[in-house]
Structure formats: structure tokens, C-alpha cells
Amino acid sequence: MDLGLKGKNAAVTGASQGIGYAIANALAQEGCNVALAARGEERLNQAVADMQAHGVTAVGIVADLSNEDGCKAFADGAAEQLGGIDILVNNVGGMIPGTLDSLSPDDWERVLNVNLMAAVSMTKYALPHLKQGRSPRILNVSGVSGTQLLPGALTTTIPNAGIIGFSKVMAGELGPAGITVNNICPGLTSTESWGPRAEAMAKVRGVTADDVRAAIAGQTLLGRWAEPEEIGNVAAFLVSEKASYMTGTTVEVCGGFTRYI
Ligand SMILES: NC(=O)c1ccc[n+]([C@@H]2O[C@H](COP(=O)([O-])OP(=O)(O)OC[C@H]3O[C@@H](n4cnc5c(N)ncnc54)[C@H](OP(=O)(O)O)[C@@H]3O)[C@@H](O)[C@H]2O)c1
Structure with missing residues (x-):
């Protein structure tokens, strides 16, 4: 299926590794700058x-997105260097x-700034560019901890649940302008950052990090963790x-981790 992404321009935050990298890579594979x-x-x-190897224009912008100026x-910068923004992830x-x-x-301020407010500020500052974009799309990455x-x-x-609410409100506000806003909730995904996360969850649960990893895999219907590419592929469809x-x-995109009907 041709996703129609060839020649479009996407700005992806937190994209040097993990899920952000996988989403950007999936887009670049489809010919998206x-x-x-x-x-x-x-x-x-x-x-x-890595992205340029797919034959697209790819640029990196060093920015701390935990504050408005960085966003x-x-x-x-993305709009200037790509010649516009059609897609914001x-x-x-x-x-x-x-x-x-x-x-x-301080911990709360840091985590809320990066996990929630970065999406709010990025949306605010990307909107003038998106409004001039082709079939503009916003995709917010939340997570299953926001739904279960x-x-x-x-x-x-807490920020994941906030992101889900934010997506809904923005979808309502931007629908008349033809801008779609969706939310992708990855399940537990094998990224570099999972080492410390598993340790932290293990402490709370009074078990080992390996126990946490195995328990999470066991809670999915597929019996395993996600690979970042499996999130990237669905994300590419959602912005297409x-x-x-x-x-x-x-x-x-959680391998059946959430169980509600
Ligand atoms: N992995 C999972 O199991 C999972 C599950 C559900 C949802 N999620 C969500 O998916 C998203 C990505 O998770 P991940 O596991 O792929 O994360 P990750 O491996 O830790 O990667 C985070 C990326 O964001 C960048 N970053 C971090 N803080 C930043 C800041 N203040 N300003 C700019 N860039 C920053 C990092 O690069 P620098 O450090 O160089 O800035 C890196 O490129 C997150 O929103 C996470 O909550 C993840």
C-alpha cells in the first residue's frame, strides 16, 4: 500500500533513539523528509x-524540549530546513x-515538562506551519500506562493520561481546519531506556527487574515485548x-496488554 508520504515533511521529537527513532525511520522509508x-x-x-540513507532529506536539531524556547x-527550525511541516509527532x-x-x-516538574508540556508547546509552535501543510497530521505518543x-x-x-485528553481536545479544535490529531499508545517496548525503568518498577513491586520484564511479557496476549519498529509502522499509517x-x-499497539472490552 502506498501511504502517500513521499515528499511530505515530518518533525519528530525525541528521535535519536527508541520509539521516536523508529517512527522517523518508518517515515523516511516511505520517502518522507x-x-x-x-x-x-x-x-x-x-x-x-541513518534516515538519509533512505534517500530523503533528514536534519537534526539539537533542542531541549522541556521548555518552550526549545520547542x-x-x-x-524544522519548518525552515525542510521547507514546511506536514506532520508533527x-x-x-x-x-x-x-x-x-x-x-x-523538581522530579515532577521535569517529568511533566518533558512528557506532557513538550507536546503542548510543540503543537502550539508547529501549528502555524501545519496550517499551511499538506493533509496535516499530529500524532501524540502516549502509552498504555495512560489507559491501564x-x-x-x-x-x-499521569502525563500519558494527560496526553490522551490533550489529543482529544486538539482533535476537536483542529478538525474544522482539516488537521487530524491521534494518539498512539505503545505497550512495553524494548528501548534503551528500559533498563532503569524496569529497575524502578521492580523496587516498587519488591521483585527483580527480570521479574518485571517477564511479568509484563506474560501480561500481553502475544507473550512478548514490542520492538520499536512495530510502533513505528503503525505510527506511519496514522500520519499517512x-x-x-x-x-x-x-x-x-501493545500486543494485547490492555484487557478491557
Ligand atoms: N519504551 C516503552 O516501553 C514505552 C511504552 C509506552 C510509551 N512510551 C513512550 O514513548 C516515548 C519514547 O520512549 P522511548 O522508550 O523510546 O524513550 P528513550 O529511549 O528514552 O528515547 C527518548 C528520546 O528523547 C530524547 N529526549 C529525552 N529528553 C529530551 C528533552 N528534554 N529534549 C529533547 N529530547 C529529549 C532522547 O535523546 P536525548 O537524551 O539525547 O535528548 C531520545 O532521543 C516516550 O514518550 C515514552 O513515554 C515508551
Whole structure:
């Protein structure tokens, strides 16, 4: 199936590794030009080189998206370097391990800024560019901890649930302008950042990190974790021409982790 992404321009946040990298790579494989943002320059440059190998324009912009200035710089820089933005993927996020007792106000500020407010600010600053885009799409990356209780995942649950609400509201506000806004909820995905996350969840549950990994795999219907590419492929569809009548929707890519009907 031709997704109709060839020649489009996408800005992807948190794209030097993990799920963001996989989403940007899936888009580049479809012929979509990509702008990638992250803080660390070395990994970002490598990711850009990987995307360029697909024959598209790929640019990396070093930006700290935990503040408005960084988000504005990435939105404007991506538009300038690619010649516009048709697709925004709000992927950036991370987990700060901890419990209600152990997490400090600083921890909360950091995690909410990166996991929730970065999507809000990026959307705000990318919108003027998206409004001039071709079949504009916004895809927000949330996570199954935003739809189902995942003990030990306090600092991702709260922003993930917020992202789902944000997507719905924005879908309502931007529908008349023909901009679709959807939400993808990955299940537990084998990315570099999972080492510390599993350790943190293990502490809360009083088990080992390996126990946590095995328990999560056992909770899925497929009996395994996701590979980042499996999230990237669905994301590419959701921002494509083929998903033209989908908006305000939350799509779980979780191997059957969530069990509600
Ligand atoms: N992995 C999972 O199991 C899972 C499950 C559900 C949902 N998710 C969600 O999927 C998204 C990606 O997760 P992941 O596991 O792929 O994360 P990851 O491996 O930790 O990658 C995070 C990416 O974001 C960048 N980044 C982090 N903080 C940043 C900041 N302040 N400004 C700019 N860039 C920043 C990182 O590069 P630098 O450090 O160089 O900046 C990196 O490129 C997150 O929103 C996460 O909540 C993940």
C-alpha cells in the first residue's frame, strides 16, 4: 500500500533513539523528509545519517524540549530546513523512577515538562506551519500506562493520561481546519531506556527487574515485548493519507496488554 508520504515533511521529537527513532525511520522509508530533535548531538547525527540513507532529506536539531524556547526553536527550525511541516509527532518522553513519597517537586516538574508540556508547546509552535501543510497530521505518543493501571509507573501514567485528553481536545479544535490529531499508545517496548525503568518498577513491586520484564511479557496476549519498529509502522499509517478519517482516536499497539472490552 502506498501511504502517500513521499515528499511530505515530518518533525519528530525525541528521535535519536527508541520509539521516536523508529517512527522517523518508518517515515523516511516511505520517502518522507524528517526533522529529528534530541539533546545529545552524537546520537542525533547518527540517526540523521541513518534516515538519509533512505534517500530523503533528514536534519537534526539539537533542542531541549522541556521548555518552550526549545520547542519553538525545533518547530521553526524544522519548518525552515525542510521547507514546511506536514506532520508533527510528539514522541519525546521518559520515566523518572519513584513513588509518591520519593518523588520531589523538581522530579515532577521535569517529568511533566518533558512528557506532557513538550507536546503542548510543540503543537502550539508547529501549528502555524501545519496550517499551511499538506493533509496535516499530529500524532501524540502516549502509552498504555495512560489507559491501564501499571503498578510502579506513576510518572508516566499521569502525563500519558494527560496526553490522551490533550489529543482529544486538539482533535476537536483542529478538525474544522482539516488537521487530524491521534494518539498512539505503545505497550512495553524494548528501548534503551528500559533498563532503569524496569529497575524502578521492580523496587516498587519488591521483585527483580527480570521479574518485571517477564511479568509484563506474560501480561500481553502475544507473550512478548514490542520492538520499536512495530510502533513505528503503525505510527506511519496514522500520519499517512490512508488514515484520513481518523481523528481524536487512541490506538494501542501493545500486543494485547490492555484487557478491557
Ligand atoms: N519504551 C516503552 O516501553 C514505552 C511504552 C509506552 C510509551 N512510551 C513512550 O514513548 C516515548 C519514547 O520512549 P522511548 O522508550 O523510546 O524513550 P528513550 O529511549 O528514552 O528515547 C527518548 C528520546 O528523547 C530524547 N529526549 C529525552 N529528553 C529530551 C528533552 N528534554 N529534549 C529533547 N529530547 C529529549 C532522547 O535523546 P536525548 O537524551 O539525547 O535528548 C531520545 O532521543 C516516550 O514518550 C515514552 O513515554 C515508551
